[in-house]
Amino acid sequence: MNLHNDLLLRAARGEETERTPVWLMRQAGRILPEYREVRAQMGGFKDLVESPEFACEVSLQPVDILGVDAAIIFSDILVIPEGMGLPYKMVESKGPWFEKTIKSEQDVDGLQVAQAGDVQYTIEAIKMLKRALNNRVPLIGFAGAPWTLLAYMVEGSGSKTFSMAKKFLYTQPETAHKLLQKISESTINYLRAQIDAGADIIQLFDSWAGILSPVQYAEFSHKYINQICNAIKQSHPTTPITVFAKGAFFALAEFSKTKCETIGLDWNMEVVASRNAVGSSKTLQGNMDPCLLYADYKTIKKETEKMLKEFGPYRHIANLGHGVYADIEKDKAKCFVDTVKEFRFNS
Amino acid sequence: MNLHNDLLLRAARGEETERTPVWLMRQAGRILPEYREVRAQMGGFKDLVESPEFACEVSLQPVDILGVDAAIIFSDILVIPEGMGLPYKMVESKGPWFEKTIKSEQDVDGLQVAQAGDVQYTIEAIKMLKRALNNRVPLIGFAGAPWTLLAYMVEGSGSKTFSMAKKFLYTQPETAHKLLQKISESTINYLRAQIDAGADIIQLFDSWAGILSPVQYAEFSHKYINQICNAIKQSHPTTPITVFAKGAFFALAEFSKTKCETIGLDWNMEVVASRNAVGSSKTLQGNMDPCLLYADYKTIKKETEKMLKEFGPYRHIANLGHGVYADIEKDKAKCFVDTVKEFRFNS
Numbered sequence: 237m238n239l240h241n242d243l244l245l246r247a248a249r250g251e252e253t254e255r256t257p258v259w260l261m262r263q264a265g266r267i268l269p270e271y272r273e274v275r276a277q278m279g280g281f282k283d284l285v286e287s288p289e290f291a292c293e294v295s296l297q298p299v300d301i302l303g304v305d306a307a308i309i310f311s312d313i314l315v316i317p318e319g320m321g322l323p324y325k326m327v328e329s330k331g332p333w334f335e336k337t338i339k340s341e342q343d344v345d346g347l348q349v350a351q352a353g354d355v356q357y358t359i360e361a362i363k364m365l366k367r368a369l370n371n372r373v374p375l376i377g378f379a380g381a382p383w384t385l386l387a388y389m390v391e392g393s394g395s396k397t398f399s400m401a402k403k404f405l406y407t408q409p410e411t412a413h414k415l416l417q418k419i420s421e422s423t424i425n426y427l428r429a430q431i432d433a434g435a436d437i438i439q440l441f442d443s444w445a446g447i448l449s450p451v452q453y454a455e456f457s458h459k460y461i462n463q464i465c466n467a468i469k470q471s472h473p474t475t476p477i478t479v480f481a482k483g484a485f486f487a488l489a490e491f492s493k494t495k496c497e498t499i500g501l502d503w504n505m506e507v508v509a510s511r512n513a514v515g516s517s518k519t520l521q522g523n524m525d526p527c528l529l530y531a532d533y534k535t536i537k538k539e540t541e542k543m544l545k546e547f548g549p550y551r552h553i554a555n556l557g558h559g560v561y562a563d564i565e566k567d568k569a570k571c572f573v574d575t576v577k578e579f580r581f582n583s
Numbered sequence: 584m585n586l587h588n589d590l591l592l593r594a595a596r597g598e599e600t601e602r603t604p605v606w607l608m609r610q611a612g613r614i615l616p617e618y619r620e621v622r623a624q625m626g627g628f629k630d631l632v633e634s635p636e637f638a639c640e641v642s643l644q645p646v647d648i649l650g651v652d653a654a655i656i657f658s659d660i661l662v663i664p665e666g667m668g669l670p671y672k673m674v675e676s677k678g679p680w681f682e683k684t685i686k687s688e689q690d691v692d693g694l695q696v697a698q699a700g701d702v703q704y705t706i707e708a709i710k711m712l713k714r715a716l717n718n719r720v721p722l723i724g725f726a727g728a729p730w731t732l733l734a735y736m737v738e739g740s741g742s743k744t745f746s747m748a749k750k751f752l753y754t755q756p757e758t759a760h761k762l763l764q765k766i767s768e769s770t771i772n773y774l775r776a777q778i779d780a781g782a783d784i785i786q787l788f789d790s791w792a793g794i795l796s797p798v799q800y801a802e803f804s805h806k807y808i809n810q811i812c813n814a815i816k817q818s819h820p821t822t823p824i825t826v827f828a829k830g831a832f833f834a835l836a837e838f839s840k841t842k843c844e845t846i847g848l849d850w851n852m853e854v855v856a857s858r859n860a861v862g863s864s865k866t867l868q869g870n871m872d873p874c875l876l877y878a879d880y881k882t883i884k885k886e887t888e889k890m891l892k893e894f895g896p897y898r899h900i901a902n903l904g905h906g907v908y909a910d911i912e913k914d915k916a917k918c919f920v921d922t923v924k925e926f927r928f929n930s
Binding site for chain 1: 741744746750753793796832833850852853856875877878879904908910
């Protein structure tokens with residue numbers, strides 16, 4: 237049952253590694269022609285998420301094609317709101333859209349705490365993927381952080397400012413906490429089931445962290461991330477946890493106290509300043525500008541090596557500072573991955 | 584010719600003031616019913632920007648109605664791209680849209696350096712506003728920072744990622760510099776004319792600063808902001824300059840060396856950390872979360888006073904950390920303004 241390549245897990249735990257491990261957020265997706273081909277035969281995005289066979293197949297693709305050091309299960313953070321009773325549609329080239337949104341305490345009371353069975357398709361997909369991986373690389377499970385899920389559930393779609401969601405925090409703080417608590421409990425159920433199904437490491441995505449002020453972030457987001465990390469550590473103490481709070485540069489020092497192993501950095505966060513804020517007890521993940529992959533190969537290689545040197549040889553998992561953009565050429569993404577895999581620190 | 588209320592200018596210059604001055608980004612606009620009334624009789628947004636009488640009238644409104652300590656000329660940062668030869672439309676509830684965008688060096692060569700005459704309507708509006716203000720409060724002129732203007736000129740519209748604009752920086756860096764240089768020269772001409780027409784203080788808005796990595800920001804944005812500040816200081820040494828680079832928390836320490844008096848903070852930037860990064864030689868402007876104005880009056884008052892105490896009695900100009908959102912009630916905005924005006928530090 238030992239993994240053939242466990243670089244990612246060892247880096248997360250702070251152990252020494254022969255080289256820096258690497259994967260890409262959104263690696264299972266539209267940058268791969270092989271994904272687009274499989275997808276063309278299927279229905280919409282949600283049909284794919286809800287099909288374990290498809291999710292398993294496209295999660296494997298980047299391991300085979302890009303040679304990344306981990307597989308991440310193909311899914312969506314919004315499966316939890318749906319599992320709680322708030323269904324959504326994924327509108328092509330527009331993003332998620334909720335017909336019903338959360339406006340009142342009554343709306344929150346109408347939601348259930350999601351159980352693993354409410355998101356069974358992803359749990360099944362993880363089981364299939366775990367078998368298909370055959371211990372080649374670790375399997376990453378994931379969920380959205382409670383604040384980011386609340387933001388969609390109140391706003392009803394993506395937004396530049398998420399001002400309706402923020403208005404909800406300012407005008408109905410107690411109802412917001414009630415909702416965040418329900419989301420947190422759902423997420424704990426979901427992540428525990430993911431680990432039981434075979435996830436070797438899990439990541440929380442707080443995609444809209446940077447929309448909140450530092451004070452609101454502490455109250456409405458970080459608190460619930462801590463709750464989730466504590467609960468997972470209690471039930472699954474050996475499974476490493478990664479938290480990626482995009483835009484929350486102001487919370488890095490606080491995250492050093494969170495019961496997670498790895499903290500994700502976006503490309504705005506300077507490596508040395510972030511390391512100083514976080515301290516030495518966490519692994520850092522990231523943080524190349526996703527737009528670097530538009531550059532020529534020489535520039536990609538040069539900037540990637542520069543990034544590796546800035547992070548140093550240990551406690552670093554190489555990644556972009558955001559999900560890879562859909563129009564990036566596969567070979568450019570592979571250049572980033574290969575550069576990390578070929579790089580060695582002078583001893 | 585002395586201003587009756589010059590609190591803003593004195594705060595910008597680091598002089599002691601009886602109280603903290605206050606104004607709101609986007610104060611001349613849709614939050615005021617009086618603006619919506621005048622606007623309903625007119626055409627689209629751009630017709631209004633190009634009508635000096637209208638621009639003057641709505642710039643005065645927040646001084647009369649909200650009692651702010653400065654008037655800012657009603658205009659748009661995209662008048663400069665248009666003055667350079669790249670016209671745009673403002674699409675209702677969608678934002679700006681350019682029919683032609685910048686793709687190549689040839690496109691850049693086809694643009695002119697804008698002269699004040701190319702934006703004569705705003706210059707005329709400033710002259711009218713200066714007369715109409717009758718020295719009650721200072722008049723703020725403004726322009727977009729070169730990177731933010733390039734972002735629109737390449738992308739052709741607003742964007743969540745501005746990935747086309749960033750791709751342009753990675754794939755055609757020399758052409759990008761050529762364009763930024765042309766924008767900077769246009770902006771210098773424009774801001775000098777604004778000061779000559781009556782602007783008492785000017786502000787550069789780098790709205791998309793936070794999209795760039797720290798390294799790209801230094802090369803493609805900050806460098807040109809410095810160039811503009813240096814040029815204005817040479818021709819108009821006594822006119823204070825404010826730079827607001829939204830999202831560029833990583834550049835605060837570098838901005839302490841820029842030849843400007845005031846640095847704007849967004850609501851993500853913590854006051855004490857920002858002051859430590861900037862040092863004591865600059866005034867700070869901001870930085871209340873614009874969504875606070877959705878809260879009740881008591882909360883607005885409490886949080887505003889807390890903010891004032893954090894900034895301290897000097898070198899602070901109170902403002903939001905972003906433009907006021909269009910759906911904020913006028914009386915909530917007035918509550919923010921009144922709270923600042925009534926607050927006194929204990930001596």
